[in-house]
Amino acid sequence: MSLLELRDVRKSFGAIEALRGVTFTFDAGSVVGLVGDNGAGKSTLMKTITGVYAIDGGDIRFDGASLIGKDPGSIRQAGIEMIYQDLALARMRDVASNIFLGRELTRSVLGVKLIDSKRMRAEAEAMIARLGARIPSVGQVTGQLSGGQQQSVAIARALTFNPKLVIMDEPTAALAVREVEHVLDLIRNLKSHGIAVILISHRLTDVFSVCDRIVVLRQGTVIADDATGDTSMNAVVAHIVGATDANSQPAQR
């Protein structure tokens, strides 16, 4: 049964057509690699799924219900989390506030809902511990953490609320080698728990090592969609740069 279904998704920014009819389906518990050159429309496509961008045409269905017209808050509520390339962190706030950003825990005092910082810190700490991330304190201001630690905060936020689908936009781009392995293990771990993952990455070795399927996006359309076992690094590279399989000639720009 397909968890996520994109049909002819279109999105333009002024005269620029970023997405020209993207169609693909996506099964629960699978890991799909989304690859493509810079400007191919990968991030734009993902932001249409999370509701950050409204689409101009087509349909996006998740768990059988259309996501069209829904705001990012209710799409998160439906079970889609995204780890953005820029991490989307409030860098002047502490780790716990970032993990609970948009879903703050509250307690009622005289009928007024006040933020329950104490509980948020305790639960954030438990989440960080479960992930095995090394963060000095959940009370620390996020902007003072290292790049890898900030990444851990963004990951912890995406996993705290039992998502069905986690979208990761270049999660390994800014990481050291050991941290990369950690993220790949995490993806395998999510898959074993039945959580679907869409991985956007330029590092094809990462994509080949964790993904069940590889979708190649070029100039706003899907030009290849194969099971990882049915394709090769060379074929994927050829699709990304626009060389056709038949004659291996660079396509016209």
Add this chain to the structure above:
Amino acid sequence: MTSTSTNVPTPPWRARLAGGAAVRLESIVVLAVLFAVMAVLSSAFLSVSNILNILLSTSVFGVLAIGMTFVISSAGIDLSVGSILALSGVVGAILTSNLEWPWWIGILGCLATGAATGAVNGFLITKGAIPPFIVTLGMLGVARGLALVLSDGVSIYGLAPEMTWLGQGRPFGVPVPVVVLLLTALVAHVVLAHTRFGIYAQVIGDNEGAARAMGVRVERMKVLLYALSGLLSGLAGLLFAARINSGEPTAGLSYELTAITATILGGTNLFGGRGSVAGTLIGALIMGVLQNGLNLLAVRPFYQQIAIGAVLILAVWLDRINSREGWRR
């Protein structure tokens, strides 16, 4: 739950000195030094009546500065607060003095005028995608002009007595505007530091894209933030009109300067992300003490304008140095 201790980023002695309200230590020091200097320079400064005077004059722009704290926390700015103050006061005066409607309609009229004008700011900023600086600068002109048109450019005397009590009453010797300021600050502090609304205001100033991606309804928040600033400008207009028993179309001139200065002095980041109502209260007191002290020392009012402007620039400069140091510690 784990038993690991949570480190508080600010040292405890500093938090305790600031009453745990995230006030910048520097602003308390500035207030204390200024207070001491004025006390030495002028014998009249330390009298109870003069202290109450300071608090009374602080109350009007203090209320403005509290609204400004929310707006600046969200990386916005509201230059129209002084003009909205005048417009609201004039509307309140027309309702109770010219039309002789009951006092509570006058009060509601002031507050509604402020909130509505602020909401217009918010709509233009979000729906029109016009920068807050331009929208509120335009509203500075429009609201002031409306106040002059409605009043025909003259003061409207004679408010309902219940309204003037709000400006002139002194239950237990404490001026009502001072009580209003403190109550407003208390509520605003809880809202800014301990509710979703307040946290989201600061997160929008910190990283608007992140706020949106995480499900904060940024546009709705912004409209509410400018409406809140307008509402508090209306409240300040009410206090001002009540104190002088008149709707004054030229009231609150250049009060945006004072309110912004008080907010920045209090440690709210000019570029958004974090704000402190308690800090703003300290900032407003610094401005109040400064103005009062200069008055007592018989410094001509012209120089006071220079002093306030210079303090604003100085405060922002110090803030820049501060944040540059704090960024890569």
